[in-house]
Structures are given as C-alpha cells and as structure tokens.
Amino acid sequence: MTIERPRKPSGHKDRLSDCQMAIEDRLLELVGEAVAAGWVEDEVFAAIVGVADTTQFAMHREQLLSVETLLQKTMKRGT
Numbered sequence: 001m002t003i004e005r006p007r008k009p010s011g012h013k014d015r016l017s018d019c020q021m022a023i024e025d026r027l028l029e030l031v032g033e034a035v036a037a038g039w040v041e042d043e044v045f046a047a048i049v050g051v052a053d054t055t056q057f058a059m060h061r062e063q064l065l066s067v068e069t070l071l072q073k074t075m076k077r078g079t
Contacts, residue, residue, distance in 0.1 A: 001025060001026055001029065003022050003026060006019070006022075027048070030044075030048075031044050
C-alpha cells in the first residue's frame with residue numbers, strides 16, 4: 001500500500017489533515033496485525049503514541065540540546 005504524496009504546500013492549513021488521511025490505512029493495517037498477534041487494541045494505540053513521541057524526540061534531540069545549552073548560558077549570565 002502506497003502512501004499518497006502531499007498535494008498542498010508546506011504550511012497549508014489542511015496539510016496535517018491530509019497527512020493523517022494518507023497514513024490512516026497503513027496505521028489501521030499495523031493495528032490489525034498487532035491485534036492478530038495477540039496485543040490488546042488499547043496497548044497497540046498506546047505503544048504507537050509512545051513510539052511516535054520517542055522517535056520525534058530522538059530526531060529533534062540535537063535541536064533540543066542546542067536550546068537547552070543556550071538557556072543554560074543565558075541563565076548563568078543573569079545570575
């Protein structure tokens with residue numbers, strides 16, 4: 001199953017909604033496979049959210065560390 005390409009430019013108000021629709025079938029397929037393997041649906045959705053959060057954090061960790069370092073420097077200057 002292929003995920004549809006974006007039709008709207010980045011920053012368009014409907015782009016997130018379009019992305020959600022584009023990935024929905026694959027997500028439901030993943031949930032179905034996990035449930036068929038013996039996982040409870042609530043566990044699967046909680047795991048998906050957890051994996052999404054962890055993955056996003058890991059992908060943006062460099063940015064977060066840069067901001068954290070800048071904040072620490074700023075706070076030291078203020079004391």
